[in-house]
Amino acid sequence: AQSVTQLGSHVSVSEGALVLLRCNYSSSVPPYLFWYVQYPNQGLQLLLKYTTGATLVKGINGFEAEFKKSETSFHLTKPSAHMSDAAEYFCAVGSFNKFYFGSGTKLNVKP
């Protein structure tokens, strides 16, 4: 069975501060891991993905995530938050043809 836990349904940071969104997963097989972003009234857009290879994955808009197998984590980070980063972020784990999404973390960026 596979599942995803996102710690913190709401995260608030100041503009320019570090963004850290936490994701832990469980998977009985080597996982594919994803981060998606959802802006209001829009669908989910892929930020980045881990399939195999390098454990530090860089995505769009300056985001990156590190796959840590020993910790079963795939936390999302960005060194400096921008107002345009305010959105909801979803971590997902997938293998074969099923993708399981976390409950989402809403990121608020304060000026």
Next chain:
Amino acid sequence: DAGVIQSPRHEVTEMGQEVTLRCKPISGHDYLFWYRQTMMRGLELLIYFNNNVPIDDSGMPEDRFSAKMPNASFSTLKIQPSEPRDSAVYFCASRGGSGANVLTFGAGSRLTVL
């Protein structure tokens, strides 16, 4: 490519009415997924198709829900009869073949059942 196209974007209907949501996947993608998003339950997988064939419909909540994919470029999700608890945003997503284990989502259909 125009991406995954969903219609309607918004639907308001009364309890008991039939609702049909439509999806056009990305050309060449051979997997299509229907998800439902609510505040209470987050993103739930309802059903997915491979090469137009339903593979797993275990997430379909009850018999009032049905989904079809008559060809590679079109799928429908139907609710009959609709109930207020069906109010949600319904997303369609598609995925390419080998080497493309990434879902591409449509913009969603927001359903409100009064």
